[in-house]
Amino acid sequence: MISQVQHLKTMIRTRFAPSPTGFLHIGGARTALFNWLFARHHGGQFLLRIEDTDRARSTQPAIDAIQDGLSWLGLDWDGDLVSQYSRADRHVEIAHQMVASGHAFRCYCDADEVDALRAAAFDEGRALRSPWRDRDPANAPDGAPFVVRFRAGDADMLVEDAVQGEVRWAAKEFDDLVLLRSDMSPTYNLAVVVDDHDMDITHIIRGDDHLVNAGRQAQIYDAMGWKRPVFAHIPLIHGPDGKKLSKRHGALGAEAYRDMGYLPEGLRNYLLRLGWSHGDQEIFTDAEAIAAFDMGGLNKSPSRLDLDKLSHINAHHIAQADDARLCELVTPFLEGLDGQIDDAALKADRIRNAMPALKTRAATLAELAQQAYFLVKARPFQLEGKLAKQLDETACARLNRLFTRLVETDAWNDAALASLLKQFAESESVGFGKVGQPLRAVLTGGAPAPDLALVMAVLGRDEVLGRIKDQLSPGI
Incomplete structure (x- = not known):
């Protein structure tokens, strides 16, 4: 087998050369990632060439979509984009x-x-x-x-x-x-060989559906007396059922995964492990991936798209992400939820203060938005069905008494509030659920939320008291 370090006396140059189909396909994204990692691992260059000789399909929006997808994924290329048609x-x-x-x-x-x-x-x-x-x-x-x-x-x-x-x-x-x-x-086949030669491409990593093209292209290299690049043909991605990947399996563009709430580093990490391995390591930072990536880890057998595993890996990267960045990223997902959003609440510090707890409970930004929704839900909100039934006469009377205790407390943090709620339930001679369930309904309107004391801490005293008042007036 050919050594992967052939040509290492010269600068390593890889390329990603997609046809502009309107989006960056998930398989293409993996190909681009592998070429990017190999170039960065060796301190080389990663180039972008658009194979746009099919003029009917090669529209500028389609070319823009590929560049946007690569940029969102964080796969920066060296130099200017090369148009095959122009050559x-x-x-x-x-x-x-x-x-x-x-x-x-x-x-x-x-x-x-x-x-x-x-x-x-x-x-x-x-x-x-x-x-x-x-x-x-x-x-x-x-x-x-x-x-x-x-x-x-x-x-x-x-x-x-x-x-x-x-x-x-x-x-x-x-x-x-x-x-x-x-x-x-x-x-x-002519255009590809000429372009790769003129661009000094040393290594070509691409799908094994191009393997027979390598045979055709090698003939042209030999005829011209040009040194062949190192070819590395990776098996294609299959669906969970082992069949050729299609849209029903999730063969979507990178922007679709962005819109579903995956982080670029989460998708990069998942694609890295989709056909490449480095021992048993599953989670990689970019620095770790660049340091470890070599062709020896590429698998010969097809890999299968597994969205559950993607979500698992993405959850890890969400948990590690910067809180301020997550606040910015989650805002469009909050604004896209059904229901009324309090714009002023979006600009407040509630989400930022809650983020350390919220981000450990979500696999995607969409899930994170669901977890954060209670913080920005517009008041007053209407309780219906089971939630409304929790506010019977007994529960309302108990919440009135809790309201008084909350007004009187000086400490307003999750530890102090957890202690207060526990003591209040004991003073009422009821289980915690008799206090917690109606209080959670009043504070969140049924939206998913973390620990109740934390909910109260991040909402703040005024908001908590205001939400209780909304539901219990004119009793208070």
């Missing part, structure tokens, strides 16, 4: 050089002839060979359209892959590949 003249130049050297030729077969040749080749168990590879182009009809084809070799093709090992193809498996179409536009 078409260079691709054509190389094709003509191969014609001049005899490694390519002009093929004047029309579509019907190509179909017939392909059918005959299929029947014989080989790939297409054009009759024009051995004909004198001077015998071509005047003004006839032509394509430029690569002259496929007669020897087997061998590629040493850093993940798959030695991969060999029989010569008969490769046809005379079209390099330039009849309008002289370059084809994918």
